[in-house]
Amino acid sequence: MKRITTVLLLGTAAVAFAQGTTFLTIGSGSTTGVYFPVATGMAKMINDAGQGVRANARSTGGSVFNLNALASGELDAAIAQNDVVYYAYKGSGIQAFQGKANTKLRTMAVLYPEVLHVIARKDAGINTIADLKGKRVVIGDLGSGTEQTAKQVLEAYGLGFDDLGQALRVSPAQGISLMQDKRADALFYTVGVGASAISQIAQTVDVKVVPVSGNQAASLIKKYPFYVRYNIPAKSYKGVGATVPSVAVQAVLVTPTAVPEDAVYKAMKAAFGNEAELKGLHPSLAQNFSYEKAVKGLPAPLHPGAVKFFKEKGLNVK
Ligand code: GLU
Secondary structure, three states: OEEEEEEEEEOOEEEEEEEEEEEEEEEOOOOOOOHHHHHHHHHHHHHHHOOOEEEEEEOOOOHHHHHHHHHHOOOOEEEEEHHHHHHHHHOOOOHHHOOOOOOOEEEEEEEEEEEEEEEEEHHHOOOOHHHHOOOEEEOOOOOOOHHHHHHHHHHHOOOOHHHOOEEEOOOHHHHHHHHHOOOOOEEEEEEOOOOHHHHHHHHHOOEEEOOOOHHHHHHHHHHOOOOEEEEEOOOOOOOOOOOEEEEEEEEEEEEEOOOOHHHHHHHHHHHHOOHHHHHOOOHHHHHHOOHHHHOOOOOOOEOHHHHHHHHHOOOOOO
């Protein structure tokens, strides 16, 4: 975050430019995911409001990258999975954050469910997660939350990355090509339903969605309580005719305490004040977002700017 007070001298007239403006770089994910279109849309709403906060969205590898970049000050806000936010806040749970608790993390809002999509080529003979053994599997991008989901879900089925034929750590865009070229048999992606990467694969490759259910889902949820059961609705993607049981976490917008209350409040008012416009950014928001749900199950405390915003909306928050 940069706070810049600049005065441009034009002839004799002194024009205050960007006086006291707060600049927010919002970390997102792949351009084919849901974080990116949502963060881009929010940045536009913040800029259009002209309230002294300027925002831009940055494409990144995903949740783990975003939380590291928030800790280093490279990002000022980010969208990330609630489980990964919690691990970063506590400094535990996953290797990347071990012993590095970022207690200055704050929640702005819980956004929408991110559902584990395990997409398999129909010709790869994969019907269950257990069938991934020996297969070439896209496990998520470097710095993704997807990789963490993949690890935990495989573990619930008694598998590790070493049991796969290949664990491909690539961007969703590369994952699409690998699936199309038959260089990957399956792909993990923890992402809002309707993500363009999954739609693109389903449109160009004969695929099935592999279920996560039964005892394995139960033991996953018991060990990692941020997961909930979630059914991917029939017809969400081309060729997927039936509902498929899976699990989900939540996408959350977070920011450090270093961003001032006033800037966060103004950003929230611009991005969340008009619920209809917000919901227009993506079907995941349209179908799931509400102010009530935005403050439930917080992985880190609310930022004071968010508290102010939600109080104005009549919610009992602190
Ligand atoms: N949940 C994914 C991750 O953290 C990103 C999803 C998205 O970009 O929409 O890796």
